[in-house]
Amino acid sequence: MTEHQSTAGRDRLRELLDAVLAEDNRTLTAMAGDAYASPWHFTRQVSRGAGESPVALRRRVELERAAWQLRQGAGVTDVAFAAGYESVEGFSRAFTRAFGRTPGRPAPARSRTDHWLPAPNGIHFHPPTSLWVADPPQGRGGDEVTALLVHHDLEDTRALLVTAAELPEEEYRRVRDRELQVLPWDGPEGTLATLLEHQVWTTEVWLASVEGADHPHRGADDPAALLARHDEAAPRWLAFVRDVSRRGAWGDRLVDALCDPPESFVLSSVVAHVLTYGAHRRQLARHWLRTTGVAVDAGDPIEWLSRRNP
Numbered sequence: 001m002t003e004h005q006s007t008a009g010r011d012r013l014r015e016l017l018d019a020v021l022a023e024d025n026r027t028l029t030a031m032a033g034d035a036y037a038s039p040w041h042f043t044r045q046v047s048r049g050a051g052e053s054p055v056a057l058r059r060r061v062e063l064e065r066a067a068w069q070l071r072q073g074a075g076v077t078d079v080a081f082a083a084g085y086e087s088v089e090g091f092s093r094a095f096t097r098a099f100g101r102t103p104g105r106p107a108p109a110r111s112r113t114d115h116w117l118p119a120p121n122g123i124h125f126h127p128p129t130s131l132w133v134a135d136p137p138q139g140r141g142g143d144e145v146t147a148l149l150v151h152h153d154l155e156d157t158r159a160l161l162v163t164a165a166e167l168p169e170e171e172y173r174r175v176r177d178r179e180l181q182v183l184p185w186d187g188p189e190g191t192l193a194t195l196l197e198h199q200v201w202t203t204e205v206w207l208a209s210v211e212g213a214d215h216p217h218r219g220a221d222d223p224a225a226l227l228a229r230h231d232e233a234a235p236r237w238l239a240f241v242r243d244v245s246r247r248g249a250w251g252d253r254l255v256d257a258l259c260d261p262p263e264s265f266v267l268s269s270v271v272a273h274v275l276t277y278g279a280h281r282r283q284l285a286r287h288w289l290r291t292t293g294v295a296v297d298a299g300d301p302i303e304w305l306s307r308r309n310p
Contacts, residue, residue, distance in 0.1 A: 016046050017123070017131065017255060020054045021061060026084050028055055051120035060117050063098050064125035066091070067115035076103045122252075127212035131255035133264065146271060150241045152301045153278045154234040157199055160285050161230060163294060164192055165223035171292050172223070182277055182284075189281075192288055197221040199281045200230045206270055207237050209254060241271060 019025060019035040019042070031054050032042035046054040062083040069079045080091035080103075095103040098117055116124045122134030164172060177190040182198065189195045204216045219229050244250060250268035286296050297303065 016049055016054075020046060020058050021131075025058075031058075050123060052123075057121075057123065059094070060098075060119065061123070061125050061131070063095060064115045064117055065127075066095065066103070067099060068125065068127050070103055071115065079103070126254060128214060130209075130212070133253035133255060134249065144245070147238075147242050147245050148305070149275055149301065150238055150271065152304050153275055153282070154203075154230075154238055156282055156299055156304065157196075157278070158227070158230055158234070160282060160289070160296075161196060161200075161223055161227045163289060163296060164196060164285075165227070167192070167223075167289075167292060167294070176288050176291070180284075182280060192285060193221050195281055195285055195288075196223075196226055199278060199285075200226050200233070202274055202277065203233050203237050204229065206274055207233050207240065209265075210240055210267070210270070211236070244271075 015035070019031045022031070022034055025031040025034055028039050028043065032039040035042050035045075037045065043053055046052070046057065050057060052060075066079045066083045069082070070076065076092070077088050080088045083091060085091035085094070092103055113124070122132075124132045124134070126132035171192075173191050173193045175190045176192075178188070180190045181187065182189050182195075186198050187194075189198055201218060208214065208216045219225055244252070244267055250266075250271075252267045253264045254267065254270070255264045282299055286299055289296050
């Protein structure tokens with residue numbers, strides 16, 4: 001996600017995690033050296049900030065990654081050495097103590113957190129190469145307003161795609177603003193085709209990030225293809241938001257190691273980002289559809305909800 005976000009201002013959590021979990025930092029001395037600190041001072045900093053020593057934190061996250069890799073079909077030997085163990089036997093003992101089962105018989109997947117071990121700080125491996133930082137529960141209930149806004153955004157996007165499918169090809173791809181860039185890293189969005197494709201793509205990219213999936217393939221941008229892409233991603237994105245709302249987990253953070261340097265994203269800010277720019281693109285699409293002579297509604301959530309619940 002690094003091209004999508006500013007890298008100004010590295011937070012302290014990321015500074016510490018970078019040093020603890022860097023691929024080459026297999027020892028405490030290497031971790032501390034990477035952070036320009038003595039081993040004693042570095043251990044004190046990490047333990048104070050994360051409630052876990054740097055060596056224990058790295059060992060646990062490596063085991064969580066190993067559990068996920070094994071569930072994906074990786075071999076025990078490859079996983080053991082990738083986790084920094086000098087022998088398969090040593091890895092097997094550590095894995096069995098941690099998970100209560102041998103690495104040769106990983107448990108079936110039930111949820112995206114099946115590979116997590118108990119942790120004092122909410123920091124966990126998030127596939128394929130990231131971290132998830134769970135916010136401590138604060139007794140918060142669900143946020144129905146946010147879930148409603150996301151639901152409206154998804155259904156309204158679909159309605160616009162259905163409307164765009166009725167346009168002649170030349171109108172769908174007509175350049176209406178050569179200078180328009182909703183976000184600098186997304187490139188020009190001066191046609192209905194690019195505007196609506198970016199609307200769908202944004203959901204696909206963030207969904208892959210929170211689900212721990214590989215970077216998604218960018219498909220075709222004709223209305224029929226976009227509808228298929230949207231219908232595949234939309235229910236999963238809505239289910240994710242509802243789950244976060246139910247758990248009151250808006251303060252959870254995803255540390256995306258695919259960024260260089262790694263960046264941390266608070267889940268509430270991710271959803272707010274998608275909603276903010278999604279609303280902008282949807283209203284701009286409405287304006288351009290009207291210029292073609294197509295009658296479209298105002299995209300008002302009040303009217304949308306009234307139609308759903310007459």
